[in-house]
Amino acid sequence: MYDPNQADTRVADLRAALAAHGITRPSLGVDLPACAARCPTRPPMITLELLATPAEVSGVRGALRPHGIDVQLCASELVTTVIRHVGEGVPVTVRVWRDGGRVRLGVTDPDPRALPVLVTVVGSESESGRGLALLDALAVRWGVEQEAGCKTVWCELLVPVPETPERPGRRRRSTGALGQASARS
Incomplete structure (x- = not known):
């Protein structure tokens, strides 16, 4: 711990x-x-270093698929916020820590001055302004850590603890050397 x-x-x-x-x-x-x-x-379970571009957003979602849709959504919103407010093509680091039923996601970018602002009222015709509202709704808590040459926007989400496939007294099916199913105890 x-x-x-x-x-x-x-x-x-x-x-x-x-x-x-x-x-x-x-x-x-x-x-x-x-x-x-x-x-x-x-150390984080996952560290992704990338350039903030729209094409990379789907790659981030794919890499975070094992952590669930809420983690994927928050990560894609945070990377998209970097693209929109810091600039396309800036270096970004996405990190994920897991501790039991809680996941902490952090997205670091090189601009400590461009701080996220939670917009409480967004017009129905507006094309932006909902990303942090989504993050705020999904996360248990979120915030910003500023350092000299960067900032990290982070959030913590509650996620189900994965069940272990091993059960005492049960036999587990596995694939044998020839690709055939075999029983193993």
């Missing part, structure tokens, strides 16, 4: 950053150790 020592360090960093803005823990109403524990501390 996570290293408790790292979580303690993250909590201290969060408290220091918040205190610099006059925000103290009681005023937050959140459990900082729990928030730090949810931050990914291990």
Whole structure:
């Protein structure tokens, strides 16, 4: 899962950053150790490095198919947002972490200034402005992490935990060396 020592360090960093803005823990109403524990501390399951183009969006969806339609939809919306607001052809990194029934998706682009804005009212004739509303509806939570030369827009989604195909006491069918089905215990 996570290293408790790292979580303690993250909590201290969060408290220091918040205190610099006059925000103290009681005023937050959140459990900082729990928030730090949810931050990914291990390498992502999937890392896709690509240029943000409309053709690459379908490739991202295909690569994320095992994680479900909601993850695919959020990823394609975030990459499309980069294309529209940062520029076509910019380098993008898509990362996926899975922890039990929760998936964290992060899309990193090279422009820390172009921040996403959730539009609450979109006209019926508008051709854009619904991507973050979709993400907001599907995700448990989402946000932006800014660094010196980039930003990452991330979201966390609840997904079903895949059932294990192994069941004690049951025989599993597998394909033999000649392509014929055979029973194996």
